[in-house]
Amino acid sequence: MEKIYASLVTIGDELLIGQTIDTNSAWMAQRLNEIGIWVQRRVAVGDDRDAIIRALEEEGRQSHIILLTGGLGPTADDITKPVLCEYFGGRLVQNQEALQNVLHIFESRGLALLERNLEQAMIPDVCTPIFNKRGTAPGMWFEKDGKIYVSMPGVPNEMKGMMQDYVLPQLQQRFQTPALLHHTLLTAGLGESFVAERIKDFEAALPAHIRLAYLPSYGILKLRLTTISPDKLTAGAELKDAFGKMRSLLTDIVVADEDLPMGVILGNTLLAKKLTVGTAESCTGGEIASRITAVAGSSRYFKGSVVSYANEIKRDVLGVQQATLDRFGAVSEETVREMAEGALKVLNTNCVMAVSGIMGPDGGSDEKPVGTVWVAAGGKGRIAARRYHFRYDRSRNIDMTTVAAMNDLRKWLEL
């Protein structure tokens, strides 16, 4: 069975000057993989006719499916539609459904309609329009020399709606795809090269169609097994078997058997144990709480947090003793333990995470350099505290501290 290749093309100068980070491509790649389509290239080009046409030509030579996002807005810098119309040799005609959609959206939001908004309903006569239930710009499905080209808005939820309602089902119908499966093991506590050393015989014995990839990510090491096999029936079982073998070599450092965010992993553990959680955060400034509450349904186990950035809040809200702050400082085992105990009382939860550290770039000392962090995790009468030292910039130090605290509580819950 032929392997089906896709290219993702994002259009917009903002992607080239670093003003916007492309999060669409990751979501699109995941959905395409689920239906057995392999994304072999991702390309970002500017709002420039020649660059867009060159990308259409190059990707059209290499992939069966070319998915484009961006440049469909109502303003002068949005040129994707006319360029596609030119490339595929069509002319712009008014689309009734798209027109009704534009009118409906402006009416329902009580906005005055402008000429440029009506132009959103003009579509090349050589494409199949794709309805946009969340915005005014319709998507466009073109076919040329047996290749499929789909243009969608760059607005994430508009693109996602079109992909789910139309593009993915259509592609699934059109292509006979092989099974394309990933299974990722999350580990923590052992470096990439040491893990590789421990499982090198396993890795060497893998069949050619199963690949192992190592992805270090904020204190977590992801080990991803990928198989591409024409036999959908055996592929899953075979991957499961390989995954089991790998896992058995790493039981002491396993965090999860799936590539889930720490917020979900921790949430599932708390749900299973029917426990509630809260946080007392200094240096992470609410990041741990926001990771937990990013998960739908987190209200079943998360009650709240005290972000005690100022020592005054540590003392007055969490009940940390002034003497403790004076004697040991805000970044100390004694302080995070009192923060945790205070949070257990104030938030009335079964368990908590408390963190205090120096994220940088300033605030470090010889004794406590930037990156020094104390984490306390646990419940009433049993709190584990641990010191970390991260060597990164402020934002990465905050991420590392957040993951470390969540993983510490996860380990505490497993005991």
Added chain:
Amino acid sequence: MEKIYASLVTIGDELLIGQTIDTNSAWMAQRLNEIGIWVQRRVAVGDDRDAIIRALEEEGRQSHIILLTGGLGPTADDITKPVLCEYFGGRLVQNQEALQNVLHIFESRGLALLERNLEQAMIPDVCTPIFNKRGTAPGMWFEKDGKIYVSMPGVPNEMKGMMQDYVLPQLQQRFQTPALLHHTLLTAGLGESFVAERIKDFEAALPAHIRLAYLPSYGILKLRLTTISPDKLTAGAELKDAFGKMRSLLTDIVVADEDLPMGVILGNTLLAKKLTVGTAESCTGGEIASRITAVAGSSRYFKGSVVSYANEIKRDVLGVQQATLDRFGAVSEETVREMAEGALKVLNTNCVMAVSGIMGPDGGSDEKPVGTVWVAAGGKGRIAARRYHFRYDRSRNIDMTTVAAMNDLRKWLEL
């Protein structure tokens, strides 16, 4: 003066299956723009020999500078170095400085050294090695047919170190670049097409070498002016003049004269007014606080937060009356006002933001559908409350609410 073009090539299957979001490219593009180099393409390819070589050929045809990241780790899936060695016709030899660096890193971290770690010090004899002060994998600088190819690790802080210490200074010496300047105006409160309508004469009158781009982003509309001019002396003044003209047409909706994160914009306002701030967050779960504390030095104005996800916390920690929650519900003007008043007392700050809403996917009702949010912002005796309705998915609803709350407080501070 010739325009200098760069291509950014990221290598790694994780970028193609959507397991990793590429944040390196945005940072690299910003730094290159600062020295007058235009990034015309960003390409992501997998850990695959043919795909990497094809990218080297294609980008080498189109750009003067090709910057590659990723695939330099110590594990079997990291193939960038051998592929580059083959492409540029060299052989791998041991580099003394790199070897000393590997030994030093493992020694200082008290880790046992493995053969595969020593291999990190092997470098093609046809490249100039780039020292990696933050990791074991050295960078590599190749030149072929007058084009420059630089390979760096995908680990963000390692790549950044090499760019700042070596790559950017070298490129600046090598190329005569034009002035490449951006100036972005942040606005809020008027839709993209209405803003475009209001400034269409201004836009039409812009000289050809100044481009205007519209970037809607979470309730903020960014208007970016970009100029590329050989005359470094006049370019800045000319852009400043155009920016002033544009701004004068939009004074009523201006948020900031620079493309800064809301956390920085709000922080600067608080610093200028010498005021302290805190938050009382329900549906954002600490996201507002984490945005504020992402800014270095935020401890000068941020004291803390109460994340009151459970009504019990709203009542017991923030002092919201049970009667208010019973009668009006957690998502109501009355509740967010009492949350704000409570936070002002508990956190003892000059001003606060309080938010409560339904982020979805569940929890909506006919009366209060998903996306319904109440925001209160203000200080003692003067609190402004406002209702929003966002129509996105959970994560985007949280982002929209966060930006809306910070912008509401910013406006309150301007009064």
